[in-house]
Amino acid sequence: MENVFTIENLRPIRDGMTVSRDSKLGTSNMATFFSMGKDTSISQESYDRMTMYIGAAGSGTFIIGNDKKKLTLTPDTAVIIPASTLCGMETSDGMVYTEVIFKKENSAIMNEIVKTNEVFALKNLISYEEGSIANMDIVSNPTMKYVLMSFDEGTGLTPHCAPGNAIVFALEGKAVIGYEGKDYTISEGECFRFEKNGLHSVTADGKFKMALLLVLE
Incomplete structure (x- = not known):
């Protein structure tokens, strides 16, 4: 990996495919680059730890919780999902984002300026x-x-x-x-x-x- 890069170029969108690439920043704390092709989706699933998603290119809809709340993620916006919360994604135009999964054994501290399950512009x-x-x-x-x-x-x-x-x-x-x-x-x-x-x-x-x-x- 070059020192200077864009996540979109590192993990470009492929038609009809969802592709992930490990950033190799850590092993117990995971940061993964994702690209989703046009008109693709990821079914709702939950992790047993807090997860953060950071938009890099394109746009997509995040589907949160049992009530299927919908949030739009765009470049340089983010959303934090609590542990054991269902989360899925869908995109019509294609989307690139970073998924950060925090280590289970350590309690995460969140700044009070941000709320879980809400998109914020960084x-x-x-x-x-x-x-x-x-x-x-x-x-x-x-x-x-x-x-x-x-x-x-x-x-x-x-x-x-x-x-x-x-x-x-x-x-x-x-x-x-x-x-x-x-x-x-x-x-x-x-x-x-x-x-x-x-x-x-x-x-x-x-x-x-x-x-x-x-x-x-």
Whole structure:
């Protein structure tokens, strides 16, 4: 896998097929990239742990619970499904998304700003703070966290090592990521992968928002 990528290119839509690809971020906390072809569906099923779905391309309908509540997932929106809750998907145009399944043994802590079984737009949850970098944990457990970050113009993170495998999702604007001695430009809609203990920095090119999926295993 390249350091800079889009989930849509990594797991492109195939007509009439649903295809999944393990991100290989972790083993007890699972993050999987899915693509669903036009006019395909996945029957309702439930997991024994909390699950988060993050839209990457296209759009689709999530069918939640016994009452079959319908929610529309689009790029850079997300929904959190509680344990033991039925969830199915269907799409007429095709859809790409990331499924994150949290480790069963650890209780997940969810930010009160989000609710389960409700779609939320990720970049709208966090504001820019003048001359500052802001971050907000959306959901986490002791071995995994999903964090939103905003960088005001002229701000950045100095080089540091990643404590686990991670993927950055660029939500708005662009930034330069320094990683193991090389610079990479990442723009809205693109992702960047870090390996555990990888030395990296982030420098905003203007204002920049991102999400970070970090697995601490």
